[in-house]
Amino acid sequence: MQISFTLNGRPTTVDVEPATLVAELLREQLNLTGTHIGCDTSQCGACVVHLNGLPVKSCTLLAPALDGATLLTIEGLQGAPGSNQMHPMQEAFREHHGLQCGFCTPGMLMTAVALATEKPNLTEAEVRHGLEGNICRCTGYQNIVISVMAGAAAMNAAKGE
């Protein structure tokens, strides 16, 4: 079947088998391999993308659900439009060493941006709770939590400008 949706700001039309998962569509058909698959039980969160502005695990979503929707993946995450800069959350992860092997990172970032968008003044406990659906085996989460709080603050500051 044919589906049309907005992918990282661009109108996109693809032919898909109806049983295709969004994560597979992105990785195999659209060559957007930044969305990772780390498990088969929707536990790890490496595949989180934004569907109509909300974070979803793309390994649990069938491609036909994208028809008419807006999808943002890690490849589309960026700073101010036209600035060629990284998103403040990406910058915060780099600044605070919020990643090691990088495999969980795209999902962490997409979850973190959604968290910070939903609630501007996040507490540490809220960040930890909000990251429950994303597993990282490298960092022990400490620097991820610090990064998310710093990234959220930077997003707020940018909004205020």
Added chain:
Amino acid sequence: MGNVIGIGASPKRKEDQRFLTGRGNYVSDIKRPGMTAGVFVRSLHGHAILRGIDKSAALAAPGVVAVLTGEDVAADKLGSLPCGWGISDAKGVPMKEPPFPMLAQGKVRFVGDMVAFVIAETPEQANAAAELLTVDYEVLPSVVGVLEAVRPGAPQLFDDVPNNICCDWELGDKAAVETAFRKAAHVAKLSLVNNRLIGNPMEPRAAIAEFEPGTDRFTLWTTSQFPHVVRFLMGALVLNIPQHKLRVVAPDVGGGFGVKQFHYGEEAVITWAAKRVKRPIKWVASRSEGYVSDRHGRDHVTEAELALDEYGKFLAFRVNTLANMGGYLSTFGPNIPTNLYGPLLGGVYTTPAIYCNVKVVFTNTVPVDAYRGAGRPEATFVLERIVDVAASEMGIDRVEIRRRNMIPKEAYPYQTPVLVQYDSGDPMGCLDGALVAADVKGFGVRKAASASKGKFRGLGYSTYVEACGLAPSRFAGRLGARGGLYESATVRVHPTGQVTVMIGTHNHGQGHETTFAQIVSEKLGVSFENVDIVFGDTDRVQFGMGTYGSRSLVVGGAALSKATDKVIAKGKKIAAHLLEAAEVDIQFEAGNFSVAGTDRTKSFEDIAGAAYVPHNYPLEVLEPGLEEQAYYDPVNFTYPGGCHIAEVEVDPETGTVTLVNYTAVDDVGTVINPMIVEGQLHGGIVQGVGQALFENAVYDEGSGQLLSGSLMDYCMPRADHMPMMKVETHSTLCTHTPMGVKGCGEVGTIGSPAAVINAVVDALAHLGVTHVDMPATPNRIWRLLQNASLPVAAE
């Protein structure tokens, strides 16, 4: 000289840009023209005779390219998966080493053992065809626990391995230990289980293999921590592929922790199959597949006894352990619970006599091998638990009993009674630092506050030492290593003065691209941005033993340091010629070669240019070019150590243990990049906390089914399980590595399980609890509380 960023600085990581923007290059991201998909069919039984496999229906399924089984492997006369270590018992009798075929032959020995490989045009077609494969099993009883496996009448995995015992290994002076026990004023005893763990790097294992008929060359892309070792083991010992016809690439790898430092059957099968089907093949494991095929870790059952004099001085330590090997010997398998366990039982203490017996046992479970820490967390757990037991029984404060037995700083180098000689350390300094950092003085107030909420609060200590920087090849060879454990680095200076380093270690999260660039930047005085680190490709990197055992900076960094020294030495010769001075008068500092006592100078870029455009150059005595290589074989292990303090709160209503504070003071030697070291410590600690509180691989005795076979059944630490940790370093320098480094990758995982469990036991001590096995889950704690002699309520 540009932007030199050297040792001790914390630049942001070079590798982050690609990971943050979704542009990493992991094996599963790679596509090759004409690529097919491979799926492994795995045993559903823990133990069964493989009577036959009917391929016909699978072969007839849509899109199927080939179906391969153990019979095809046998017909091609391929080798067995090799074990890299051969240990022996006290009489010198070698371990039992049954063959480990890459696809099962005759029998399957664990759930997940591979019986067939199905190749089709798409993964969906391969999976569908795999369902059609008819495997005829005669199911046998399974044995999964070590105690059960050595009992008379237990199911036997191999005809020629009586009682399933691979090796009855020992270390230490048994007679001296017995004598000391007879004189002891007190003997503390402890029985414990070190729980089986599953490493769970976030990237599942994957491989792609390709054969080029025009050149007879194979390429294997694999999620490996040591591509050169895979090339050697697989090419030379399994598939009979000449080394120059085999390229192994391990690109970006999403975490390892040991799980990816073995040569796996999947790698051999897919490489062999790629030539048979004459097309590239890709296999990507699902997480569930990883649970039944990634090598597991730990799984010990131990009886320990500590003999003490009346003042609490340790006189002797005796440890008897049964260690689970699973169904076959994996690459490092038998080395882990023996050579990486027994020699660490001295810890940071002056215990004069130690004896350790380890029975290495086969069971119907996934093969067990190294997992972050590998043997050393197990040793630390036994020792630090029994020290607490002894302190409690003798009425001596837990910190005081440690102080009375610690090796003083001045006593280094210190020869232990179990092979190893520690070169440097300051355990007392780490302990003192940790006591302050953890605010132990304020614990009483915090405990009272917890009690007022009906919670039990506990404090737990663990000191530790580890042997890492694997390893001095000669020493390892005496212990049974079948390969060398050196490392290599090439420093290629380009004509314009930029530098590319080819190094044999592998970066899968440790930040090598940054740390190693700092070393080069500092030593050669070149800009940090002008240094790139290449790893993970046997066609690009000369050789290497890979990354495990906290060895990359210790051994690889030393090779890199030596190679840069050679570049400087050659640069001085070139400079002497250009500056018309004697070589001995040339100084190299901050990126400039100069004649001592003059203002005559040549920049590093000038020298690089002259080396590649040798018009004015001493060609009679010096080759052009500026590229140097070094191999480094360490003279000793390195011995990081430290003190960890955990603070927990137990809710008696639910049995839930909450980690409320965690403090670590570690001696990792020279710190190149403090930001990266801290990150390694955080991650290591949480993996140890995972073992102590959450993680447990559980098998069903009899059927051999893995009951904790997914992320829904195997509890991984999550962000809200942890408090903010306090991590500090208290470094003494390693006396034998070029930069004084000791390694930091595993220390967190080694120190933390005992600290956490000691805290849990402390919280429950008033109820008569003297030991808690890991993981201290709510269920386990709640049951303990129900059986406790005192009322549960805290008032």
